[in-house]
Amino acid sequence: MAEVKYWNSKLCLAVSAMLMILAGPAYGQYGDGEGSAAPSSSSSSAGTAEFSSYVDVLFNYEKSETEPRSRTVESSGGMLGGLGGSTTTTTEDPIGTAKGVSVLAGFRRKGWYGFEFGGSYTKGGEVQKQSLLFNTLIYPFENNLYIKLASGVTRYVEYPIERGSDPIPDGDDDFITINYGAGLGYVVPFKVADKSLGVRFEAVYMAGDRFLERESDFEEDIRAPGILKDIHFNIGLRFTL
Numbered sequence: 210m211a212e213v214k215y216w217n218s219k220l221c222l223a224v225s226a227m228l229m230i231l232a233g234p235a236y237g238q239y240g241d242g243e244g245s246a247a248p249s250s251s252s253s254s255a256g257t258a259e260f261s262s263y264v265d266v267l268f269n270y271e272k273s274e275t276e277p278r279s280r281t282v283e284s285s286g287g288m289l290g291g292l293g294g295s296t297t298t299t300t301e302d303p304i305g306t307a308k309g310v311s312v313l314a315g316f317r318r319k320g321w322y323g324f325e326f327g328g329s330y331t332k333g334g335e336v337q338k339q340s341l342l343f344n345t346l347i348y349p350f351e352n353n354l355y356i357k358l359a360s361g362v363t364r365y366v367e368y369p370i371e372r373g374s375d376p377i378p379d380g381d382d383d384f385i386t387i388n389y390g391a392g393l394g395y396v397v398p399f400k401v402a403d404k405s406l407g408v409r410f411e412a413v414y415m416a417g418d419r420f421l422e423r424e425s426d427f428e429e430d431i432r433a434p435g436i437l438k439d440i441h442f443n444i445g446l447r448f449t450l
Contacts, residue, residue, distance in 0.1 A: 262316040265409055267445030269331050271307040271338075274414075274438040303369050307333030311443070313342065321348045323355075337366040340388070353396040353407075361388045363417055370431040382431055386417030396447060407447035415439045 308331060315325025323346040331338045342361040349356065363386045370382045394411025417437040 259319045260316050261319070262450040263314070263407075264448045264450065265311075265313045265315070265325070265327075265445055266448075267311045267313070267409065267443040269307075269309045269311055269329060270442045271304075271309075271331055271333070271415075271439045272442075273302050273304045273306065273333070274440060275302050275304075275434050275436075276438075277301060304333035304336050307331040307336070307338060307439075309338070311340075311342065311445075313344070315344070315346070317346065317348070321351055322346065323348070336368050339364045339366065346394075353398065355394050355396075357392045357394055357411060357413055359388065359390040359392070359413055359415060362386065363388055365437075368433060370433050382433070384419055384422050384431070384433065386419050386437060387421070388415055388417045390415035390441075392441070394443075398447075405449035407449070408444070409447050410444040411441075413441040413443070415441055 309329060310331075311327060311329030313325045313327035315323055315327075317323035324344070325346065326341075326343045329338075329340045329342060331340075340361055340363040342359070344360070345358040347356040347358065348354065364383060365386065366383050368382055368384065390413050392411055392413030394409060394413075396407045396409045398405065398407045400406065415438070417439075419433065419435055419437070422431070
C-alpha cells in the first residue's frame with residue numbers, strides 16, 4: 210500500500226510539472242498579450258498594408274479619332290446610253306465627342322502594380338456606348354503616377370449604318386467591339402475628416418475592334434468602321450476603402 214502511494218505521488222508531480230511547462234506559452238499567447246501574441250498582430254497588420262482597395266467615380270470625355278468612312282457608288286449611263294461613272298462620298302463620324310461616367314473598383318498592391326474593373330456609359334450624338342472595363346495599372350516609380358493598360362468590351366447602340374450597296378442608309382444598328390489601349394494618369398491624395406480620398410485624372414488612347422461582326426460569314430458586313438478609335442480624358446474622385 211505504501212508503494213502505491215509512493216508511485217501516485219510521483220505521477221502527480223510529473224503531471225504537475227508538464228502542465229506548468231505547457232502553461233507558459235499559453236499564458237504568453239492568451240494571458241497578458243505578451244509573448245507570441247505581438248508577432249501575430251504585427252504580421253496581420255503588415256499583411257493588410259500590402260494592399261489598398263478603392264472605388265473611383267470618373268467623368269469621361271471621349272474624342273473620336275476614327276477615320277471618316279468613304280464609299281464609291283458606280284452609276285451606269287442610264288437609258289440615254291451615256292457614259293457611266295462613279296461618285297465617292299465621305300460620311301462624317303456620327304459620334305464626334307461623347308460624354309458620360311464610369312465607376313471602377315480596384316486595388317493597388319504596395320509597390321508597383323494594381324488591377325481594377327467596372328463599367329461606363331457614354332453618349333455622343335444619338336449613339337450610346339455601354340462598356341465593361343478591366344485595367345492594369347503600373348506604377349513605375351512606386352508613387353501616384355501610373356501607366357494604364359486598358360481592355361474591355363463596348364456595345365454601340367443606335368449606330369447609323371448602311372448595309373449592302375444601296376446608297377440610302379438602312380437605319381441604326383448595334384454592334385460590339387473588343388477594346389484595348391494605353392495611357393497615363395495620376396492620383397492626388399487628400400483627406401477629409403480622417404477619410405482618405407483622391408482626385409484622379411488620366412488620358413488614354415483606345416481602339417475598339419469590331420472583328421466579331423466583321424468576320425461573320427452569315428451576313429454582309431454593315432458599313433461601319435472596322436476599328437473605332439478614341440482619346441479618353443477622365444477625371445474624378447477616389448474613395449479609399
